[in-house]
Amino acid sequence: MGCLDRVAFLNGCGAKNRRAEVPPKNEAIESKIQSKLKGDPLTAAWQIRPKLKGDTVTLTGLVDREEERQRAEELTKSVVGELRRVDNQLMLTQEVILDNSIVAALKTELVTDPATRQANIDVQSRRGVVVLEGEVQTKDQRRQAEALAKEIAGVKQVENNLKVQGDPMTDYDVIVVGLGPAGAIAAYELSRRGHRVLALERSSLPRGKICGGALTVRAAALIPFDISDQIEQTIQGVRFDFCGKDPFMIETPEPVASTVSRDRFDYLLASKAETAGAVLCDGTEVVEWTEEDGEIAVRTRHDGWRCRYLIGADGLNGLIRRGGGLPGEGAVGVESEIPYQGGEHEDHSLIQIDLGSAPHGFGWRLPKRDHHATGVSGADRKVKSAGELYGQFIENQGILKEASGQPVSVFQRASISERTPLHEGVSSGSATPPA
Numbered sequence: 001m002g003c004l005d006r007v008a009f010l011n012g013c014g015a016k017n018r019r020a021e022v023p024p025k026n027e028a029i030e031s032k033i034q035s036k037l038k039g040d041p042l043t044a045a046w047q048i049r050p051k052l053k054g055d056t057v058t059l060t061g062l063v064d065r066e067e068e069r070q071r072a073e074e075l076t077k078s079v080v081g082e083l084r085r086v087d088n089q090l091m092l093t094q095e096v097i098l099d100n101s102i103v104a105a106l107k108t109e110l111v112t113d114p115a116t117r118q119a120n121i122d123v124q125s126r127r128g129v130v131v132l133e134g135e136v137q138t139k140d141q142r143r144q145a146e147a148l149a150k151e152i153a154g155v156k157q158v159e160n161n162l163k164v165q166g167d168p169m170t171d172y173d174v175i176v177v178g179l180g181p182a183g184a185i186a187a188y189e190l191s192r193r194g195h196r197v198l199a200l201e202r203s204s205l206p207r208g209k210i211c212g213g214a215l216t217v218r219a220a221a222l223i224p225f226d227i228s229d230q231i232e233q234t235i236q237g238v239r240f241d242f243c244g245k246d247p248f249m250i251e252t253p254e255p256v257a258s259t260v261s262r263d264r265f266d267y268l269l270a271s272k273a274e275t276a277g278a279v280l281c282d283g284t285e286v287v288e289w290t291e292e293d294g295e296i297a298v299r300t301r302h303d304g305w306r307c308r309y310l311i312g313a314d315g316l317n318g319l320i321r322r323g324g325g326l327p328g329e330g331a332v333g334v335e336s337e338i339p340y341q342g343g344e345h346e347d348h349s350l351i352q353i354d355l356g357s358a359p360h361g362f363g364w365r366l367p368k369r370d371h372h373a374t375g376v377s378g379a380d381r382k383v384k385s386a387g388e389l390y391g392q393f394i395e396n397q398g399i400l401k402e403a404s405g406q407p408v409s410v411f412q413r414a415s416i417s418e419r420t421p422l423h424e425g426v427s428s429g430s431a432t433p434p435a
């Protein structure tokens with residue numbers, strides 16, 4: 001199907017958004033870290049190798065104690081700052097001894113067990129996590145090898161990468177369902193660590209998303225790449241009121257958040273995941289998943305894939321998430337885009353929250369590039385009409401009806417266990433203009 005076309009499409013976007021960056025000299029940073037490590041009494045005696053690739057510094061080598069491992073990480077962070085990642089792969093000597101004994105014990109088990117003695121299985125262990133690689137003849141051999149590994153003393157986890165001869169399955173290490181922020185970042189992080197990732201998104205990208213698009217400074221700092229060209233407004237305070245009355249403000253000299261357009265922002269995140277190596281298929285809805293023999297089969301209407309891990313990032317009403325049986329409460333609301341009027345009291349650095357405008361909910365006005373995202377949402381068991389709720393909110397906020405714009409999105413977020421359509425044809429979680 002159109003997977004490849006769509007991947008190429010995203011490639012184009014990635015290229016467009018790429019910014020000219022002057023890469024820091026990796027060797028200079030690595031040698032600065034080395035001098036720090038050599039200058040500290042806890043780490044000086046050890047052969048620790050820092051390697052900077054992309055935004056991650058990987059530390060490898062051997063130390064004796066946890067304290068030394070932690071100190072090496074702290075010293076590295078003091079050189080590269082909080083925005084770069086430190087992948088601390090330093091091993092403790094006792095862990096190496098344990099891993100060696102795990103590998104030896106498991107190899108003995110594998111060559112003596114009648115089911116696995118003919119199989120050619122490669123065993124590795126790292127801090128008690130055993131990885132099985134190679135090709136076996138039958139599914140039974142695959143299962144038995146894993147069972148034997150789990151029995152060995154000191155084994156914390158088994159990663160069974162054994163392939164069964166003639167079985168074309170296990171196409172990906174991980175399949176991610178949904179390319180909102182959660183799915184896109186998961187796909188990005190896994191791909192850049194070398195895992196084979198397929199990401200499936202129901203909508204065509206870029207897809208619209210009803211959301212205030214407010215991103216706190218802390219959340220933004222967790223994003224592992226530059227998003228500065230996404231920022232529409234910088235937020236320095238929040239104005240709370242109750243039905244438009246009794247306002248109080250919380251303002252700070254420093255920015256507390258920024259606003260983004262979810263369409264563009266989510267598209268950027270998906271493009272980054274694709275650039276990192278994930279295979280993206282948009283316009284592809286997952287309709288079923290099943291688990292058997294440690295593998296997961298994921299199906300759309302026309303295709304199917306297998307994977308070892310499945311990430312359900314398909315949102316509140318998603319198929320995968322519903323499978324988890326998590327509790328939830330439905331909400332209903334309306335959002336519209338009200339263009340800036342240009343008045344002297346119009347403040348584009350404030351988020352406004354009306355705490356009295358909806359039962360078990362609130363109203364909001366979030367400044368975007370050229371408009372306020374203006375909406376209201378409440379518990380669906382309490383709200384009779386989303387339109388009336390919006391009308392009341394607009395009135396409370398003193399926004400002229402003529403200026404209030406057409407509500408552009410009516411939405412409903414169904415609870416996990418119940419789905420009640422707001423209008424015929426408007427399914428939960430989706431957004432369409434009201435009739």
Ligand SMILES: Cc1cc2nc3c(=O)[nH]c(=O)nc-3n(C[C@H](O)[C@H](O)[C@H](O)COP(=O)(O)OP(=O)(O)OC[C@H]3O[C@@H](n4cnc5c(N)ncnc54)[C@H](O)[C@@H]3O)c2cc1C
Pocket residue numbers: 177178179180181182183200201202203207209210211212213214215284285286287313314315316318319333335375377411413
């Ligand atoms: C009105 C409103 C305002 C909000 N304002 C803010 C705000 O200002 N700041 C903030 O931080 N949060 C806000 N939120 C919450 C925010 O939108 C969510 O927390 C966020 O979108 C969750 O991200 P996600 O990646 O988990 O899921 P989503 O962003 O919901 O993405 C899930 C993706 O999965 C896809 N999908 C679903 N089912 C399938 C399937 N079967 N197969 C394939 N793909 C599938 C969907 O198409 C979607 O793209 C707001 C929410 C609402 C409703």
